[in-house]
Every structure is written in C-alpha cells, then in structure tokens.
Amino acid sequence: MAEAAGVHPATASRALNPALPGRIGAETTRRVQEAARRLGYTPDPLARGLRTRRSGVVGVVVPDLTNPVIPPIVRGIEEALWAAGRGCLLADTDNDPEREAVHVAQLVARRCEALIVATAARTSPTVAALAAGDVPTVLVTRGVDAVDLPLVAADDAAGVTAAVEHLAGLGHRRIVHLTGPTDLSTTVRRAAAFRAAMARLGLGDDPLVLHGAAFTIRAGARVARELLDRDAGATAILAGNDLIALGCLETLAAAGLRCPADVSIAGHNDMPFVDRLTPPLTTVAIRGHEIGTAAARLVLALLGGDPEAQRHVLLPTELVVRGSTAPPPTG
Amino acid sequence: MAEAAGVHPATASRALNPALPGRIGAETTRRVQEAARRLGYTPDPLARGLRTRRSGVVGVVVPDLTNPVIPPIVRGIEEALWAAGRGCLLADTDNDPEREAVHVAQLVARRCEALIVATAARTSPTVAALAAGDVPTVLVTRGVDAVDLPLVAADDAAGVTAAVEHLAGLGHRRIVHLTGPTDLSTTVRRAAAFRAAMARLGLGDDPLVLHGAAFTIRAGARVARELLDRDAGATAILAGNDLIALGCLETLAAAGLRCPADVSIAGHNDMPFVDRLTPPLTTVAIRGHEIGTAAARLVLALLGGDPEAQRHVLLPTELVVRGSTAPPPTG
DNA sequence: TTGAAAGCGCTAACAA
C-alpha cells in the first residue's frame, strides 16, 4: 500500500483522484504520487469497482468478426474506449440469437457499465429488453423496431440512392435489388431507399427485390440463381452488400453471363479486396472505423450523463465506381 | 440478497459453488438455487474477484484486427474463453510497440488472470518482461527470442516446405522468397524453412530472400519492385504472406508481367477472397480458428495449474494449389 | 486539508 510509503491511509485515494470533494495540499499530492510511482502502485479496479459500482468495462457484441465489415468497427470502438480508460469486453454471437441472449446476459452479469450491440435483429427480444434495463446501450448498424435505442450507422439510404442513380445514369432501366433477410434493419433501410430511388427516377413503383437467407456469399449465389430462374431480364443488380454481390458474380459466371458486359453489379460496404476482383466491384463505401469511434463516444457521453448527446448518428457513405458497372448491353 | 429469501448468509455461496470444501444438504441447495432464480440473482464478479483474486477475464492483444488473419484467431479465443466462463478483454496495438506496452500494462493493471499476445516482435521487451511477471501469458503466432513463453502457432515450416516442393515440382529452379521484416519470428521461421527446402532440393544453398518493411500489400509491392530492379530472373515467388503476394501481383502487373505465365506466385495464410482473385492465389492455409481455441485452452490449462499442458503447440498447415502457380515459361 | 471509520458483496477460515 502506498500509505506506508507515503503517509496517510485514504488521503492517497484523494490525491490520486483529482477533483474529488476536498482539495489536497500540493506537497501531500506530490508525496503520494511519488510514492505510487516508486512502488509501481496501481489501484485495484476490482476493489474500486466494488465501491463505486463501476467496472470500467464496456461490453461489445458483434455478429461475426470474420465478416470483413466488422473489424474496422471494433477497432474504432476499442481505440476510443481505451483512450477513455475503459476496457472492451468482446463477445461474438456468430449471428445466433440464442448466443446473443447468452452473451448479453453474461456481459450484464459481469457488470459492464454499458453495451455496444451490433447484432440486433429488428425483433430481438434480448436487445429490446436492454432498453428497459439500466445498462446504457448503443446499437451499431442494426436497429430494433420495438424500442428507440441510440443508434450509430452508415447513411445507407444515401449510398443506395447514389448507386441507383449511377446505374440509371449508365442507361439501366431494369434494375433489381438482391439483398439479405428482412429481419435486419439494414435490409429494410436499403430496400426502402432502393424503391424510393427507382420510383423517383421513373423506373417502376414496385421494382423487384429478392431477399436471401443471409448476408453471405452463399445466400447471394442462391438468390441470384432465383433471379435467373425468374428470367426478369434485369441488366443491373444492386446487391445488399458485397458478400451478396460476390455470390451474384459467382452465379452469373456459372450461367455464362459476363459482368459488366451482360449484367452490371454494385455492392455495399466496400469490403477489403473487392477492388482487386475481376471486375473490381462498384460499391457503396462505409466508414467502419468512424462508426466504431462514434458508437464508443456516444456510450461515453451516455455514461457521462451528457444531455447533449446525439442519440442517432448517421455517418456519410460514398459510392465508389469501379469496373463491375457499365452501360447495359445494346439491343 | 438471496439469504433473506432463502435462509442463511454465506451458505448460499457454497450452495451456488459446487465442489467447495464442505458439502451442502440437498434440500438447502435446492432452496438457495430456487431463491436465486426467483430474485434474478447474479453473484457480483467484482466482489468475488476482490476476494478470490481472480477477475475472470483474459486479456487478448492483437496487432491489427483489420488484417484478415486475425479475426478467425480472435473468434477461436473468444469462443473457448466464454465457454469456460471467462471474458475476453480485447486490445489492438496497430502494430505499434508503444501501444503494445501501454495495453499490456493496462491489462495487467486491470487484473487480467492471463494474457494472450499475438503482437510479439522477437525483441519485444514488453513481452519478455511478461515472462518474469506473475500473469500467465500465451503467445500466438509470434514468439520472442529472449524467453521461452508458451506459444501456439501454425506449422509454417511444413507449409513453406510444401510450397517450395510444389514450385520445384512444376519445374521452377529460380525461386525467391519475398517476405516481411526480420523482427518477427514468423518471418524467420518461414525464411529458414524456405532456405532448407531450397538446399535440400538442390536449388541453391543461398537463395534470394528479400525483406519488406511489413506484412502489407504496399510493402509487398515495394519489395517486388526491388526484385525486378535486381533482374534476378526469378520464375517463381514465394511470398511471406498473402498480403505481400497481393503486392507482388500488383507490381508484376504494372511491369507487364503475367501471373502465372511469366512468374508464379504463392502466398501464405489463405486469407478470405484470395480464391476469387485473377488468378486465384496458391497459398498455405492456416487454421486460424483452431489456433485461437488452442491458445485459449492452453491459457485455461495454465490457469488450472495443469502440469500436463503442452507449452508449445504447432497446428497443421495445408498447401492449397490454385491458379497463380504454373510451370515456368519455356526457354 | 486530513484522519477515522464504515462498508461495497463476496468467500475463506474456523467453530459449532
């Protein structure tokens, strides 16, 4: 204990914690800090937490770390959290609602001061329950329907709109949207933006939207197969994300269709390496790292009781035009 | 408190913790558990940790979560840790030794029961110091020279050997190794295996090995440029990892050289999507998820005081032959 | 400005 080396029992606590009730003598402060440094003293966060009811840890729940969209977000969160002296307890649900429930329960049981949840399905009872609990929670990318939890996400709608305008500008008129399951708010947001843009451009009030089982390559390949079977005559596909776009590419190639000569494809997220495919993928870039830092900052603001905190944050997206989109085949 | 509802003060503790000194009556146990459930009681891990000196949390230090090699490893760690009732405190150093030092210090200060470190440079003083401390530490992929810490890694040497044999089998005789900085043990391991295989196959006792500044696309592109400038007449490149291979591909293409017609390239790690490049990359696949679970299990064994624990674990690798390797140009 | 005393919620000894 630092007291032995320094002088007093719990005055040390005050000396080490600036701006607590009761100012401390300059000389005393110096002595305490000197002793602390000399003994390599670190306050025990467990004991402190036991007393202050704050663990200094934020729980972070992600759907799947091996989905390339996630790591930049987690890095952003992690950096901002550590910078604020908070730790980052990571939990991966593998997109399984049951594991989400288990992990959230464990994180709460571990007395996380707050939660950042990137796994929320629109109807997740686990996440909805969080809104009623007393653990501040911030959602990332995916929102829930039932309750109004703070949310940080990319402005997908703007990106999707830009993508549709880009395709229309190239001359495409039969554009379809191949996307993920409807229980994710991202799907709904992007699909709504797609429909709105199509209608506004006079390309149909009820354009074709096909939903795959997941935001994966495999699901993308299957839903593209479904599109081909319908023989809808689409000349351009707007994919719900890049993985679905990759699946589409696969199915198209297998069917002998060339991209972009026969069909244009645009994705969403600008995952790493999609610029190195043949053809390089046109896609809507999101700023994962910024989403992460914004989410962490929002959590910190909530913990700090900041009433100014913006509860809903939309970060800009940008359409990146590459080789997978081109004018439709003539005739 | 559960006692009020049940009956006794600290008997509850025993009832909820099976296999503690002093058996508990069946009826009592039932009553306590019933009460705990009814009141939604969760033991406070902070208070428990304060008493038992165990936080239930393991610190995980990674070099860069956005490097595609890392996420599968972290997932493996995270799953095994949670399954054992431990949390996973994540810290990302962005490959910066200073941040490594800071993060390790913070994780230790937070009373992590153990550390899993995937950032170790061969000479890292931070990691070497850990060996002398009292926090059990397991290294992942990267080892340090000075001390003999437990290490879990892929059997790179076997993979590199297989890759060299593959290239030699295709008829290549002038094979070069383009890899990362020498301060990482992975570099050294792979380079040594490369030299040994080359010598054994009679392809030179001192084959060309060029070291880039990092395991990145950019460094790979630059080191490939260096190779071209030397005009070494290489017909095959064994890259230190897939990112370096991507950089090579880039430089080669810019120089008007075709892969694999003019130069074959093989990578290492089998990162996601390298099978979708043109040409698809021949590479040594490692099992990231298994590396993670093995590391976590080793940590748990160490924490459990298991004397049987294998301190050095090498996991199998597998050469995946794709389109980026072919026989050398004739003549 | 500082000391003294109490207690956060739990578990480990010891006693019954």
Place this chain on the structure above:
DNA sequence: TTGTTAGCGCTTTCAA
C-alpha cells in the same frame, strides 16, 4: 452440514 467472523482494497461519509 451450517453459522460466525473477518477481510479482500478501495472510496466515502463524517469529524477533526
């Protein structure tokens, strides 16, 4: 098998 007592290391009243 259970109750009692004590204390983990810190912060926080309250008094000096």
